[in-house]
Amino acid sequence: MSTFNLPDVGEGLTEAEIVSWKVKPGDTVAINQVFAEIETAKSLVELPSPYAGVVRELHAAEGETLAVGAPLFSVDEVGSKPAPMPHVPDVEDIATSDTPVASEMPGPLVGSGPKADAVKRRARVSRPAPAPATSGRPAPAPAAAPTTPAALADTISRRATELGAAGTRLTAAAKPAVAALVNRVLAKPPVRKVAKELGVDLTQVIGTGGAGEITREDVFSYQAQREAERDAAPTFWSSSDKELDNRIIRTPVRGVRKATAKAMVDSAFTAPHVSIFVDVDASRTMEYVARLKKSRDFEGIRVSPLLVLAKAVIWAAARNPSVNASWVETENGAEIQVKHFMNLGIAAATPRGLMVPNIKEAQDLSMRELAIALNDLAETARAGKTSPADMNGGTLTVTNIGVLGIDTGTPIINPGEVAIVAFGTIRQKPWVVDGEVVPRWITTLGGSFDHRVVDGDLSARFMADVAAIMEEPALLLD
Amino acid sequence: MTQTMHEPSDETLIQLLTPEGERLSHAEYDSYVQDVDAEMLRGFYRDMALTRRFDQEATALQRQGQLALWVPLRGQEAAQIGSGRATRPSDYIFPTYREHGVALTRNVDFPQMLRVFRGISNGGWDPRENNFHMYTMVLAAQMPHATGYAMGIQRDQAGWDAKRLEQEGEAVVAYFGDGSSTEGDVHESMVFAASFNAPVVFFCQNNQWAISVPFHVQSKVPLADRAAGYGFPGIRVDGNDVLAVLAVTRWALERARRGEGPVLIEAVTYRMSAHTTADDPTKYRLSADEEAWVGRDPISRLEKYLIDNNLADEAFFAQVIEDGHEMANRVREEAMAFPDPTLAQSFANVYAEAHPLIQEELKWHLEYEAGFAETAEEEAAR
Numbered sequence: 001m002s003t004f005n006l007p008d009v010g011e012g013l014t015e016a017e018i019v020s021w022k023v024k025p026g027d028t029v030a031i032n033q034v035f036a037e038i039e040t041a042k043s044l045v046e047l048p049s050p051y052a053g054v055v056r057e058l059h060a061a062e063g064e065t066l067a068v069g070a071p072l073f074s075v076d077e078v079g080s081k082p083a084p085m086p087h088v089p090d091v092e093d094i095a096t097s098d099t100p101v102a103s104e105m106p107g108p109l110v111g112s113g114p115k116a117d118a119v120k121r122r123a124r125v126s127r128p129a130p131a132p133a134t135s136g137r138p139a140p141a142p143a144a145a146p147t148t149p150a151a152l153a154d155t156i157s158r159r160a161t162e163l164g165a166a167g168t169r170l171t172a173a174a175k176p177a178v179a180a181l182v183n184r185v186l187a188k189p190p191v192r193k194v195a196k197e198l199g200v201d202l203t204q205v206i207g208t209g210g211a212g213e214i215t216r217e218d219v220f221s222y223q224a225q226r227e228a229e230r231d232a233a234p235t236f237w238s239s240s241d242k243e244l245d246n247r248i249i250r251t252p253v254r255g256v257r258k259a260t261a262k263a264m265v266d267s268a269f270t271a272p273h274v275s276i277f278v279d280v281d282a283s284r285t286m287e288y289v290a291r292l293k294k295s296r297d298f299e300g301i302r303v304s305p306l307l308v309l310a311k312a313v314i315w316a317a318a319r320n321p322s323v324n325a326s327w328v329e330t331e332n333g334a335e336i337q338v339k340h341f342m343n344l345g346i347a348a349a350t351p352r353g354l355m356v357p358n359i360k361e362a363q364d365l366s367m368r369e370l371a372i373a374l375n376d377l378a379e380t381a382r383a384g385k386t387s388p389a390d391m392n393g394g395t396l397t398v399t400n401i402g403v404l405g406i407d408t409g410t411p412i413i414n415p416g417e418v419a420i421v422a423f424g425t426i427r428q429k430p431w432v433v434d435g436e437v438v439p440r441w442i443t444t445l446g447g448s449f450d451h452r453v454v455d456g457d458l459s460a461r462f463m464a465d466v467a468a469i470m471e472e473p474a475l476l477l478d
Numbered sequence: 479m480t481q482t483m484h485e486p487s488d489e490t491l492i493q494l495l496t497p498e499g500e501r502l503s504h505a506e507y508d509s510y511v512q513d514v515d516a517e518m519l520r521g522f523y524r525d526m527a528l529t530r531r532f533d534q535e536a537t538a539l540q541r542q543g544q545l546a547l548w549v550p551l552r553g554q555e556a557a558q559i560g561s562g563r564a565t566r567p568s569d570y571i572f573p574t575y576r577e578h579g580v581a582l583t584r585n586v587d588f589p590q591m592l593r594v595f596r597g598i599s600n601g602g603w604d605p606r607e608n609n610f611h612m613y614t615m616v617l618a619a620q621m622p623h624a625t626g627y628a629m630g631i632q633r634d635q636a637g638w639d640a641k642r643l644e645q646e647g648e649a650v651v652a653y654f655g656d657g658s659s660t661e662g663d664v665h666e667s668m669v670f671a672a673s674f675n676a677p678v679v680f681f682c683q684n685n686q687w688a689i690s691v692p693f694h695v696q697s698k699v700p701l702a703d704r705a706a707g708y709g710f711p712g713i714r715v716d717g718n719d720v721l722a723v724l725a726v727t728r729w730a731l732e733r734a735r736r737g738e739g740p741v742l743i744e745a746v747t748y749r750m751s752a753h754t755t756a757d758d759p760t761k762y763r764l765s766a767d768e769e770a771w772v773g774r775d776p777i778s779r780l781e782k783y784l785i786d787n788n789l790a791d792e793a794f795f796a797q798v799i800e801d802g803h804e805m806a807n808r809v810r811e812e813a814m815a816f817p818d819p820t821l822a823q824s825f826a827n828v829y830a831e832a833h834p835l836i837q838e839e840l841k842w843h844l845e846y847e848a849g850f851a852e853t854a855e856e857e858a859a860r
Contacts, residue, residue: 009755043752049542124850
């Protein structure tokens, strides 16, 4: 079986698209019969078959783009013996074989693509290298230390000979090796200029040009690689011998960062915050969560203590409605708007920055529905797909700072709301139960409230109600 | 104006055989084809048909990755065979890279023409054998060479009388295209040829397209008109009429041999194929433009003439086709079997005569090569 590889039908093309096949497996083809039409960067070309015989296989589909040198179609040539089973080289074969295993026939002159044939070093016979020519003039002395110019010339000459012996298969990939041997950087002046501007040392760049020269893309790609390495390096601290200006990274405040900053300033300096904290024995919440996880109803749904807290906040807000409210300035003076619905905001760190999407009408959701809603919200936020609508109209917010192992903090109220609950980490701590110290699952709840709306006693009652649920989720059944 | 200017139907165009295969008489040029009998006509037909078949095979070989590039000549067979057959063996020819038909008339074997396109040779034949120079890839670079060569002939033949000049005198034919006509080299060559009355015939195959640039962009006047500016005759001939091309070229060569100086021949023809295999003419010209020239095909008009005048029978045409296939198979086989050149061969063409330094380097190289464990045979087999 003979396989025809995609040739370079123009000058220096690297790929072509199969526009149409004019034959199919099983068809008989004659030499020079058009078997396919391909489109290159230069032209639409009909390919004549170099073989006469029966088409065995088409190696690409119409519309597919092939690299020059890739197998195009295979033919069982007329008069040739039935094709043997294709030889699948095993690992050992590849490891020990000197010759390419793929083709037994010499490939086409061109069209073997930019890949060079594997150049292997030829073994020298043991006798000494030819004596330098005797002419009184210094002649090239081959094969001394590989660093001498003569040895270099030797290597180049040998390689040139091998390449010469390989006919015109002197390909782009072989040339850089030669160029590298003579240790001279080939680059056009504009490329050198770019390299200079970027501070790139051209001797460190591997050229991919036709004659091994360094192209503009090579420089950019080297620079990108260098930057990536630099970013990965643990050298955050900048050396003190650099100018101060170069030791400070300036990042303009834009987008989410800017919006967050404005919201926090608006909130912190218009709403007088009061913050209170309470330690809670959340052991029963942990047990409850464990039971939900095992329950068939919650199969496939992620359940966490946050679910219980969310439910507790909704429950507690209904008992203390003033926390689910807004302070609104109107023409007739300020007014307090108490919301008889809960759009429960959940603060989330996203790829785009801090976002507070909310679960609409959370008061109507069952435990299971709420769990699903929390999952969806988290996934959307993580994917960076949170929409502005998701973030509008929040009435009360929960921020889960515990995921990073933090006990508590003083959260800043989401603008337009009057209360926010911070959920600290839950960990085992010594706890006094009935006069005895026992390990219990303890968490700290923090809350910040707009004192214009929510007085101290109200905030305390609200927090106590939330804490009560965390301590005994069964109270939700009331 | 531009439309009629390069159409081969206008009055200034020399034509002996119409596209319909009708023989026209011409007061001035009939005398130059009086010796052309049926056998010669069949020979021209055969030359043109084989050249076209060879062109097809070479194009296929390029598409199969066996040639780096190919330069098709389809449509220009009459211009090449007619002019090539007008030369004497002692005349010297400077071709471009498209003169495969001319090469045939100079006894260059078809497969040899592929060597340079296969990238295994800088030439492919010894120019001294057939007085047919190597293909010149650089546009118009052969033109100053041609004028210079013609000036050399003048010096060699200094003091010859008219009779000897007519019998033994040599001349040069410099081929170029409408694209090259824009090059400075062409201008300089013509200036010098005129100044020295050099025996050179400038033969332009105006195939209407300089790759993608149409002729009317290249020149506002027929190319032949430019000759007047240099002070020698310019003549327009139907380049698809093998008889007219033969007649006109013979006239020009005789004139040059007599020492009357250069002539510019503009053979109006058409490149029916791509500029090279790396070109796609559908990107810059309409198929209607191509179809307009199909009726003026150089081979079919001679075929009509041969048939209408009972100068060739079916057996002849069938034989030509058969010979074409045979030739194509031979070309394919020989081209694929060309040996790859070795580095040692490069030493042979550095100096015309043996040179001590080159000899020494060659010796060193051969010894060095012999220092490898593999033998040359093994390497060749590899």
